[in-house]
Amino acid sequence: xxxxxxxxxxxxxxxxxxxxxxxxxxxxxxxxxxxxxxxxxxxxxxxxxxxxxxxxxxxxxxxxxxxxxxxxxxxxxxxxxxxxxxxxxxxxxxxxxxxxxxxxxxxxxxxxxxxxxxxxxxxxxxxxxxxxxxxxxx
Numbered sequence: 197x198x199x200x201x202x203x204x205x206x207x208x209x210x211x212x213x214x215x216x217x218x219x220x221x222x223x224x225x226x227x228x229x230x231x232x233x234x235x236x237x238x239x240x241x242x243x244x245x246x247x248x249x250x251x252x253x254x255x256x257x258x259x260x261x262x263x264x265x266x267x268x269x270x271x272x273x274x275x276x277x278x279x280x281x282x283x284x285x286x287x288x289x290x291x292x293x294x295x296x297x298x299x300x301x302x303x304x305x306x307x308x309x310x311x312x313x314x315x316x317x318x319x320x321x322x323x324x325x326x327x328x329x330x331x332x333x334x
Contacts, residue, residue, distance in 0.1 A: 204310065207239075208263045209248040211255075212296045218249045221295055225276055226267070243316045257297030268322055270304035 212218035215238055219230055222240055229241040240247040247265075267273050274290055285291040290302040306328045317323050 205245065207246045207248050209250055210294070210296070210298045211253040212249050212251060212294070212298070213253050215249055215251050217295065222247075222249075224280060225273065225282075243320045244313075253296040255297075257293055258299035260299075262291065262299035262301050264301045264303045266303050266305050266308055268305055270302050273302055 210218075215233070215235055219233070219238060219240075222228065223230065226240075228247075231239040231241050231246070236251045238249050240249065270290060274284070277284060277292055282292050285293065285299070291299060292302075293299055306326060307330075308327075311327065314323070
């Protein structure tokens with residue numbers, strides 16, 4: 197039997213206490229398009245992927261469980277987190293908890309192995325985004 201091959205992630209879903217407050221929080225940090233907005237859910241569009249926000253956080257704050265969010269400029273986001281007084285998590289990676297305890301780890305696009313297609317980058321206004329040599333060689 198051959199198995200289906202995983203090829204990527206379409207979206208990540210985060211539970212939050214309040215959709216409007218979550219949209220305010222994430223759009224204060226990131227340039228994203230908000231879609232499918234209601235009081236129970238919305239999507240933060242990332243080109244060919246998205247973050248789904250769903251109302252109804254029931255568990256406590258996350259510890260090691262997290263997702264890696266890729267950004268065009270990790271240091272610019274670090275500066276914005278500091279500017280807004282959002283505590284950075286200790287350790288070698290840039291991470292933070294959102295107001296509902298979701299652990300977000302920040303990764304720079306230049307250092308990751310996957311690549312957005314030129315058409316998706318153009319649609320996102322990121323055509324000039326480049327990879328570092330080790331990531332580009334992967």
